[in-house]
Amino acid sequence: MSQDKIADDEQSEKSIHPLKLDWRGALEDMKDQYTSVELQHKISEWRTETQYKD
Numbered sequence: 001m002s003q004d005k006i007a008d009d010e011q012s013e014k015s016i017h018p019l020k021l022d023w024r025g026a027l028e029d030m031k032d033q034y035t036s037v038e039l040q041h042k043i044s045e046w047r048t049e050t051q052y053k054d
Contacts, residue, residue: 027039034042 030039
């Protein structure tokens with residue numbers, strides 16, 4: 001392994017932040033309306049709408 005690759009790996013390890021999970025449970029009220037796959041598709045639609053709205 002080259003020294004550059006080792007330096008890159010060490011730098012990326014230092015810059016990793018713990019994941020925020022404050023969104024957990026935010027869609028719980030929709031669990032009776034959608035399967036997990038349907039909900040994934042719905043979220044994808046929402047993201048697309050938001051991206052193209054601006």
